[in-house]
Amino acid sequence: MKEQLADAFVALDRERCLALVRESIDQGVPATEIIDQSRIGMGRIGDKYAAGEYYLSELVMAGHIFGESMKLLEPLIDGDATSKLGTVVVGTVAGDIHDLGKNIFCSLLRAEGFDVVDLGVDVPPERFVEAVTESGARVVGLSCLLTVAFDAMRRTVEGFEAAGLRDRITILIGGSIVSERVCAEVGADGFATDAVIGVRECVRIVGSLAEAGEEVAS
Amino acid sequence: MTPGNLSSAERLAAAVALEETGRAVLGHSIDSFAARYAGISQEAWWFDHAAADAALVMTFEELGPWDTCLAFAPGHPLAFALTAPMRVQLPGRDLPPDSPMQFDESEFMTPDDYDLIVEKGYPEFLENFLPRVGIEPSEVPSARAEIVRHAQNDAAAWRERGVHLLCATKLRLPFDWFSYARSLTGFMIDMFERPKRLIAAMDATLPVMLDDTLRRLEGSESRGVFLPMARGSATFISPAQFERFCMPGLLLAVERLVEAGYVPILHCDADWTPRLERLLDLPPRSCILQLDEQTDIRKAKQILGDHMCLYGNVSPQLLTLGEPDEVKRHCEGLIEDVGAGGGFILGPACTMPTDAKPENVRAMTQAVHGKGS
Numbered sequence: 001m002k003e004q005l006a007d008a009f010v011a012l013d014r015e016r017c018l019a020l021v022r023e024s025i026d027q028g029v030p031a032t033e034i035i036d037q038s039r040i041g042m043g044r045i046g047d048k049y050a051a052g053e054y055y056l057s058e059l060v061m062a063g064h065i066f067g068e069s070m071k072l073l074e075p076l077i078d079g080d081a082t083s084k085l086g087t088v089v090v091g092t093v094a095g096d097i098h099d100l101g102k103n104i105f106c107s108l109l110r111a112e113g114f115d116v117v118d119l120g121v122d123v124p125p126e127r128f129v130e131a132v133t134e135s136g137a138r139v140v141g142l143s144c145l146l147t148v149a150f151d152a153m154r155r156t157v158e159g160f161e162a163a164g165l166r167d168r169i170t171i172l173i174g175g176s177i178v179s180e181r182v183c184a185e186v187g188a189d190g191f192a193t194d195a196v197i198g199v200r201e202c203v204r205i206v207g208s209l210a211e212a213g214e215e216v217a218s
Numbered sequence: 219m220t221p222g223n224l225s226s227a228e229r230l231a232a233a234v235a236l237e238e239t240g241r242a243v244l245g246h247s248i249d250s251f252a253a254r255y256a257g258i259s260q261e262a263w264w265f266d267h268a269a270a271d272a273a274l275v276m277t278f279e280e281l282g283p284w285d286t287c288l289a290f291a292p293g294h295p296l297a298f299a300l301t302a303p304m305r306v307q308l309p310g311r312d313l314p315p316d317s318p319m320q321f322d323e324s325e326f327m328t329p330d331d332y333d334l335i336v337e338k339g340y341p342e343f344l345e346n347f348l349p350r351v352g353i354e355p356s357e358v359p360s361a362r363a364e365i366v367r368h369a370q371n372d373a374a375a376w377r378e379r380g381v382h383l384l385c386a387t388k389l390r391l392p393f394d395w396f397s398y399a400r401s402l403t404g405f406m407i408d409m410f411e412r413p414k415r416l417i418a419a420m421d422a423t424l425p426v427m428l429d430d431t432l433r434r435l436e437g438s439e440s441r442g443v444f445l446p447m448a449r450g451s452a453t454f455i456s457p458a459q460f461e462r463f464c465m466p467g468l469l470l471a472v473e474r475l476v477e478a479g480y481v482p483i484l485h486c487d488a489d490w491t492p493r494l495e496r497l498l499d500l501p502p503r504s505c506i507l508q509l510d511e512q513t514d515i516r517k518a519k520q521i522l523g524d525h526m527c528l529y530g531n532v533s534p535q536l537l538t539l540g541e542p543d544e545v546k547r548h549c550e551g552l553i554e555d556v557g558a559g560g561g562f563i564l565g566p567a568c569t570m571p572t573d574a575k576p577e578n579v580r581a582m583t584q585a586v587h588g589k590g591s
Contacts, residue, residue, distance in 0.1 A: 012410065014410075014411070023387060055452065055454065055455055056453060056454050056455070057410075057454060057455045057456060058456065058499050060402070060406040060407065060408060061406060064403070064407050095314075095317055096320070097307065097322065098320070100323065100401075100402050100403075103403070132566070146318065146320075146571075146572075147535070147538045147573055147574075148317075148573050149538075150538065150573075151573075176488070176512065177534055177535060179535050181535055182539065185539055213552070
């Protein structure tokens with residue numbers, strides 16, 4: 001089953017993926033193992049996207065199939081039974097209500113194995129600070145599509161500074177209009193113009209934290 | 219008439235025909251920026267036509283001149299919403315008074331609507347759809363009439379200032395229309411899971427949209443038709459999906475508009491670099507290709523320089539965060555490389571950011587008119 005499920009994901013064959021998931025459940029394969037295999041397929045899809053073989057539509061379709069698979073698997077697992085990479089707080093900053101890129105980013109983060117606190121759109125700085133305080137997240141993703149939101153990103157970074165949390169977290173900004181220049185301007189730590197780059201950056205950050213012996217999972 | 223003495227309309231026509239224009243052509247889409255610059259709220263921009271027009275005039279007089287504008291001040295709060303299958307969020311009504319207009323792209327259309335369109339026709343579906351995005355169908359005719367009235371008056375006044383209206387109307391092709399109405403995610407899943415129903419609905423919709431667009435264009439002075447088409451780019455879909463779902467409708471629409479004497483303005487947001495060669499299938503010397511900063515406009519010049527007029531693509535980051543010298547140098551580089559031999563309109567990528575620095579907008583003007591920095 002193992003390779004077959006990952007292959008079915010890469011082929012974006014929803015029917016076959018779901019049939020294999022059902023079959024594995026019936027055969028008593030632990031849900032966590034099935035999820036791990038699905039993640040291997042998602043990882044390969046991410047590789048194809050990064051190589052320019054797959055496009056956003058294929059990422060979205062893969063996220064859809066992963067979500068459908070999880071609907072079958074979630075009732076079978078204890079919330080804490082799967083390995084979690086850590087928590088990421090994500091939201092579109094104040095004054096901006098665009099959410100397409102953010103939603104795709106969240107869906108890929110979950111598929112990768114992160115816990116995601118999705119704050120939605122038009123999120124004021126204090127709400128980001130509150131969510132990081134509550135969740136213990138070490139990574140924060142600020143999304144925007146409007147240049148007028150650069151100021152809200154800056155204010156959000158300042159909000160973390162004022163709350164004494166800035167040194168504890170890595171702040172990534174995302175959206176098609178962000179760049180190194182915008183990143184420096186708003187005081188963030190990194191940027192991503194597409195969701196796959198963003199997810200890989202999150203994996204890299206929690207990997208470094210884990211290597212340094214720091215707590216990454218809430 | 220020598221290229222140096224051309225009127226703005228003649229200069230534009232020369233650019234589209236890939237002929238010499240004497241100097242670079244400057245084209246803006248400057249709406250919400252003009253409001254911010256002139257000190258009126260974004261709410262006033264949308265709900266007070268006289269105030270919005272005055273803001274545009276002030277911006278033009280202080281930071282211009284430019285040759286053309288994609289659109290003038292909105293003639294009605296529904297001016298954008300009537301061509302956008304999304305719930306448009308306007309400042310003062312749905313958003314804080316000085317927030318730029320935005321839209322809620324939720325799933326306002328279901329896959330069953332594809333079948334409804336095929337069975338009952340697009341007009342009946344549209345009657346049913348508009349209330350879902352907050353528009354009463356009964357208010358549409360009067361809104362359209364008011365938009366046309368303002369557009370005609372504004373075009374006459376702006377002609378006196380030497381500015382030609384670039385775009386007479388907007389046509390969002392079924393591919394893009396459905397991708398917004400279904401939401402991006404829903405539409406992408408449709409391309410995989412129900413391609414035939416989607417294509418049947420697009421095929422049933424396009425002729426109706428084209429007829430309606432041509433009817434609205436009757437009597438219009440501007441020949442430009444604005445086609446917003448981000449979703450066919452390489453940012454969103456694969457080459458195979460582009461060929462199957464997007465290209466057929468684009469080809470048909472452009473050919474029909476060009477045959478009727480209009481100039482399609484292909485507003486290609488996102489990354490079209492890998493798709494540029496496909497645009498060689500469109501009629502030559504007939505279209506304007508408007509690019510944002512995600513497409514390599516110099517590559518576009520190499521591939522399409524003998525085929526269509528290019529328009530763009532000064533980035534929003536540069537206009538909001540850059541310095542005037544940097545903007546001017548960047549624009550001069552575009553004029554030299556992309557404008558060589560004609561067929562180029564300098565303008566912002568997509569639209570002027572609301573919070574662009576005024577001195578950067580002036581730097582664009584100076585790059586065209588050769589004044590000092």
